[in-house]
Amino acid sequence: xxxxxxxxxxxxxxxxxxxxxxxxxxxxxxxxxxxxxxxxxxxxxxxxxxxxxxxxxxxxxxxxxxxxxxxxxxxxxxxxxxxxxxxxxxxxxxxxxxxxxxxxxxxxxxxxxxxxxxxxxxxxxxxxxxxxxxxxxxxxxxxxxxxxxxxxxxxxxxxxxxxxxxxxxxxx
Amino acid sequence: xxxxxxxxxxxxxxxxxxxxxxxxxxxxxxxxxxxxxxxxxxxxxxxxxxxxxxxxxxxxxxxxxxxxxxxxxxxxxxxxxxxxxxxxxxxxxxxxxxxxxxxxxxxxxxxxxxxxxxxxxxxxxxxxxxxxxxxxxxxxxxxxxxxxxxxxxxxxxxxxxxxxxxxxxxxxxxxxxxxxxxxxxxxxxxxxxxxxxxxxxxxxxxxxxxxxxxxxxxxxxxxxxxxxxxxxxxxxxxxxxxxxxxxxxxxxxxxxxxxxxxxxxxxxxxxxxxxxxxxxxxxxxxxxxxxxxxxxxxxxxxxxxxxxxxxxxxxxxxxxxxxxxxxxxxxxxxxxxxxxxxxxxxxxxxxxxxxxxxxxxxxxxxxxxxxxxxxxxxxxxxxxxxxxxxxxxxxxxxxxxxxxxxxxxxxxxxxxxxxxxxxxxxxxxxxxxxxxxxxxxxxxxxxxxxxxxxxxxxxxxxxxxxxxxxxxxxxxxxxxxxxx
Numbered sequence: 326x327x328x329x330x331x332x333x334x335x336x337x338x339x340x341x342x343x344x345x346x347x348x349x350x351x352x353x354x355x356x357x358x359x360x361x362x363x364x365x366x367x368x369x370x371x372x373x374x375x376x377x378x379x380x381x382x383x384x385x386x387x388x389x390x391x392x393x394x395x396x397x398x399x400x401x402x403x404x405x406x407x408x409x410x411x412x413x414x415x416x417x418x419x420x421x422x423x424x425x426x427x428x429x430x431x432x433x434x435x436x437x438x439x440x441x442x443x444x445x446x447x448x449x450x451x452x453x454x455x456x457x458x459x460x461x462x463x464x465x466x467x468x469x470x471x472x473x474x475x476x477x478x479x480x481x482x483x484x485x486x487x488x489x490x491x492x493x494x495x496x497x
Numbered sequence: 498x499x500x501x502x503x504x505x506x507x508x509x510x511x512x513x514x515x516x517x518x519x520x521x522x523x524x525x526x527x528x529x530x531x532x533x534x535x536x537x538x539x540x541x542x543x544x545x546x547x548x549x550x551x552x553x554x555x556x557x558x559x560x561x562x563x564x565x566x567x568x569x570x571x572x573x574x575x576x577x578x579x580x581x582x583x584x585x586x587x588x589x590x591x592x593x594x595x596x597x598x599x600x601x602x603x604x605x606x607x608x609x610x611x612x613x614x615x616x617x618x619x620x621x622x623x624x625x626x627x628x629x630x631x632x633x634x635x636x637x638x639x640x641x642x643x644x645x646x647x648x649x650x651x652x653x654x655x656x657x658x659x660x661x662x663x664x665x666x667x668x669x670x671x672x673x674x675x676x677x678x679x680x681x682x683x684x685x686x687x688x689x690x691x692x693x694x695x696x697x698x699x700x701x702x703x704x705x706x707x708x709x710x711x712x713x714x715x716x717x718x719x720x721x722x723x724x725x726x727x728x729x730x731x732x733x734x735x736x737x738x739x740x741x742x743x744x745x746x747x748x749x750x751x752x753x754x755x756x757x758x759x760x761x762x763x764x765x766x767x768x769x770x771x772x773x774x775x776x777x778x779x780x781x782x783x784x785x786x787x788x789x790x791x792x793x794x795x796x797x798x799x800x801x802x803x804x805x806x807x808x809x810x811x812x813x814x815x816x817x818x819x820x821x822x823x824x825x826x827x828x829x830x831x832x833x834x835x836x837x838x839x840x841x842x843x844x845x846x847x848x849x850x851x852x853x854x855x856x857x858x859x860x861x862x863x864x865x866x867x868x869x870x871x872x873x874x875x876x877x878x879x880x881x882x883x884x885x886x887x888x889x890x891x892x893x894x895x896x897x898x899x900x901x902x903x904x905x906x907x908x909x910x911x912x913x914x915x916x917x918x919x920x921x922x923x924x925x926x927x928x929x930x931x932x933x934x935x936x937x938x939x940x941x942x943x944x945x946x947x948x949x950x951x952x953x954x955x956x957x958x959x960x961x962x963x964x965x966x967x968x969x970x971x972x973x974x975x976x977x978x979x980x981x
Contacts, residue, residue: 332931
């Protein structure tokens with residue numbers, strides 16, 4: 326899902342949460358019974374509804390494991406190592422259309438590999454952790470330059486820890 | 498009768514100590530808001546700030562805000578728990594002394610020693626400064642945090658002791674007979690149920706935090722003593738999550754105790770309330786892996802647990818506390834003043850802040866939102882508009898006067914709404930920037946991001962000015978003895 330869609334959905338849900346607060350606040354001054362939709366039965370329905378939505382969202386969002394990495398022969402592999410404060414990227418020719426697996430290491434502290442597209446939009450990320458190999462897979466659809474930004478605070482030049490790589494169009 | 502008299506005296510002591518702690522927390526809130534403003538204006542290129550200083554301010558802002566939120570929460574909990582159980586004030590004094598000593602060390606390590614490794618001291622960064630700070634500075638920071646943690650443990654153990662003395666066992670204090678059998682002879686008040694849950698989970702959280710600090714300290718001086726980076730990360734985020742969440746749960750006790758004075762409807766421990774708080778105990782301890790969703794070496798079941806519990810955590814907040822509050826308020830005939838409005842706002846901020854947190858807790862969404870400004874977006878919503886608003890509300894209640902309801906039509910109402918717009922707007926800019934992929938904790942921003950930083954700076958100034966009003970009003974009324 327695109328980030329702006331995520332933002333829009335979030336704002337809509339926040340507004341839905343805010344509405345009952347506005348209603349209750351405006352009904353505070355009047356002396357009388359509480360408004361009907363705030364009763365005990367409604368509370369149980371709210372919990373039930375939230376559980377149903379939760380099960381649905383969980384099922385849909387985890388139907389495909391978000392960290393899965395393909396083992397097929399078509400995949401391209403690139404090793405990336407984080408250092409304070411630069412990225413060392415293996416010089417591999419990457420092409421569009423087949424999955425790229427980033428093998429991410431670090432030589433010192435925690436870093437975060439964030440891959441940004443030509444529109445400066447974060448398209449995928451994974452942490453880099455001392456003593457561990459983290460992997461992330463992404464299939465590039467558009468050829469061009471992609472930027473790497475550090476996504477985990479790693480010291481005084483964290484914001485300078487950027488790099489870039491190129492993805493070429495696959496031969497048809 | 499003797500017992501009642503003792504309880505009344507204890508309450509007065511608790512009242513005075515809590516007021517001092519709240520004033521101190523208020524002052525730290527203001528100072529750290531200034532630090533936050535400096536960072537946002539530097540990102541917006543409105544001022545020139547050396548990155549070294551930026552990351553020092555960022556470290557101070559994180560540690561200071563978490564500390565002040567926890568301090569204000571603890572003060573509120575102490576104040577109202579003292580209404581129901583007999584607390585030993587020495588424990589609170591020891592807590593304050595340890596807290597202050599810790600703060601001095603933390604400030605010294607940052608602004609004299611140059612430590613700028615972030616308040617989360619993510620292992621092994623404190624030992625890898627790249628020449629910016631010495632080992633001693635990092636050690637001083639860690640010892641400072643350790644002292645603050647030790648102070649909280651003293652406080653929690655005293656609160657736990659007092660609850661056990663009064664209620665006999667944890668099951669009674671947690672209202673478990675009500676949870677499991679649907680009835681109990683004497684149902685404890687909401688403050689007891691909430692305090693018991695908080696004492697249990699934040700004692701566990703703080704002990705784990707202290708253990709992490711201790712092993713990080715050893716590693717600083719004996720580098721061959723290496724810690725598994727994944728284990729350290731798990732421990733740090735477990736502690737960090739539990740500790741900052743405890744601050745909100747502590748502050749909400751103020752809502753349970755104060756709002757009934759306005760609505761005339763006592764806040765009762767119903768079965769959903771008791772179940773909700775027992776669920777909080779479980780959820781707060783189990784949810785922390787949602788901070789590690791981009792560590793794919795974590796066992797997958799833990800990441801799934803992080804996502805699922807992230808969602809479930811919203812249930813007790815929205816369906817129990819927020820829903821009940823709306824029910825109590827609606828049709829109550831209550832009159833708004835600064836205190837009640839801020840407390841109401843606090844529950845609102847907490848509730849809406851849960852939404853972007855849950856969204857970010859979905860692993861596939863976290864893939865493009867983690868460590869962007871989305872993250873400070875959600876926690877500023879439920880802290881700045883939530884916990885901090887609740888704390889300002891309790892401050893306003895402590896120094897309330899009979900004229901406050903009438904006064905709320907003028908300047909106070911204007912300042913209140915300025916705070917609402919400023920704080921909510923400030924947090925929303927973070928969320929918008931997160932959706933625009935702006936990474937968090939970057940001292941220098943790309944030209945594409947600067948406009949958002951400048952809007953945030955303006956909203957931050959507005960928020961700060963309102964906060965200055967709330968804190969100075971509290972301080973000056975306390976000083977002039979205008980209390981209740």
